Amino acid sequence: MLYTGVLTKMQTEFLDPIQYYLVFENDFIHMNQLLNKTISITKVGEQCLSCGLSRPIFRQGFCRTCFFEKPLAGDWIMRPELSTAHLNKEDRDLVFEKKIQLQPHIVYLANSSNVKVGVTRKSQVPTRWIDQGAHEAIEIVEVPNRYLAGITEVALKEHVADKTNWRNMLKNNLKDEDLMEWRDRLKIYIPEEVKPYVLEHNKETNINFPVEHYPKKPNSLNLSKVSTYSGQLVGIKGQYLLFEDERVFNIRSNEGLVVEIALA
Known part of the structure; x- marks a missing residue:
C-alpha cells in the first residue's frame, strides 16, 4: 500500500500507550499498527505549510518568505516572553497574535x-x-x-x-x-x-510510549541527504519513528516534505 502526502507532526491520542496518526490531506496512517513492520519513506518534493507552494522548506515547515512574514513563525512562538498582544502591540498580525497569546x-x-x-x-x-x-x-x-x-x-x-x-x-x-x-x-x-x-x-x-526497544546509538535519518529509506519500525516516541537499525526519523523537523510511504 502506498501513501503520498505532506509531512506534518503526528496527531496523538492520550491512551496507554500513546496512539499515533500520520495525517495527510485525504488519508491517514495509524502508526501503532505498523510496529514490527517494514516501511519505506521516499522524499518526492517540498511544500510550504503556510502558502502551500512547492518551495524549499526553510524552517518549521515554512518556505523562507513565509518564515519571515507569517505570524505563526514570529519570534514569540519560540520565545514567549516576547509576546506583546496583551499590550495591544502588533508583531506581524495583531488579530492572530491576540487569538493565540491571550x-x-x-x-x-x-x-x-x-x-x-x-x-x-x-x-x-x-x-x-x-x-x-x-x-x-x-x-x-x-x-x-x-x-x-x-x-x-x-x-x-x-x-x-x-x-x-x-x-x-x-x-x-x-x-x-x-x-x-x-x-x-x-x-x-x-x-x-x-x-x-x-x-x-x-x-x-x-506517559507510556509504544516502543518495542530503544536504540543504543540513535542515528538521525535526513531525507534531504538520503532520499529513500526502508526499515522495520520498532517504536514511536515524541515525534520520532524508531527503526530496528537504530535510525530515527523526526517527523516534526521534516514538516513540509512531500513523501511517499510504502508498507511492505
Missing part, C-alpha cells in the same frame, strides 16, 4: 531526557508533553496570557534545564523524578506578578 497558558516541568521547564497553551496539555517524549510531567503555573508564561520560563531556566537531549530521550536513559518536589523547590524563583497563578496541588501525569 488565552490560558501553562508553565510545566517535564522529564524527557532530564527535568526541564516549558510553556504551552492550556489546550495543548498533554499533547506538548507527548511531542517532547516526556514520560512524566506536571503543570506548575496557569496564567491568562503567553507573556506571563514566558517571563516565568525565563526566570526558572536559570535553575532548571529548558532543553531536551533528544539522544538521551530516545535511548530511554531516564530516571523517575519527584516533580512535585521540583515544583516546590522552584517556587521561590517565580516572578512576583505570577505567584498568584501557581498551582499548588497538581499531580504528575505519566
Whole structure:
C-alpha cells in the first residue's frame, strides 16, 4: 500500500500507550499498527505549510518568505516572553497574535531526557508533553496570557534545564523524578506578578510510549541527504519513528516534505 502526502507532526491520542496518526490531506496512517513492520519513506518534493507552494522548506515547515512574514513563525512562538498582544502591540498580525497569546497558558516541568521547564497553551496539555517524549510531567503555573508564561520560563531556566537531549530521550536513559518536589523547590524563583497563578496541588501525569526497544546509538535519518529509506519500525516516541537499525526519523523537523510511504 502506498501513501503520498505532506509531512506534518503526528496527531496523538492520550491512551496507554500513546496512539499515533500520520495525517495527510485525504488519508491517514495509524502508526501503532505498523510496529514490527517494514516501511519505506521516499522524499518526492517540498511544500510550504503556510502558502502551500512547492518551495524549499526553510524552517518549521515554512518556505523562507513565509518564515519571515507569517505570524505563526514570529519570534514569540519560540520565545514567549516576547509576546506583546496583551499590550495591544502588533508583531506581524495583531488579530492572530491576540487569538493565540491571550488565552490560558501553562508553565510545566517535564522529564524527557532530564527535568526541564516549558510553556504551552492550556489546550495543548498533554499533547506538548507527548511531542517532547516526556514520560512524566506536571503543570506548575496557569496564567491568562503567553507573556506571563514566558517571563516565568525565563526566570526558572536559570535553575532548571529548558532543553531536551533528544539522544538521551530516545535511548530511554531516564530516571523517575519527584516533580512535585521540583515544583516546590522552584517556587521561590517565580516572578512576583505570577505567584498568584501557581498551582499548588497538581499531580504528575505519566506517559507510556509504544516502543518495542530503544536504540543504543540513535542515528538521525535526513531525507534531504538520503532520499529513500526502508526499515522495520520498532517504536514511536515524541515525534520520532524508531527503526530496528537504530535510525530515527523526526517527523516534526521534516514538516513540509512531500513523501511517499510504502508498507511492505
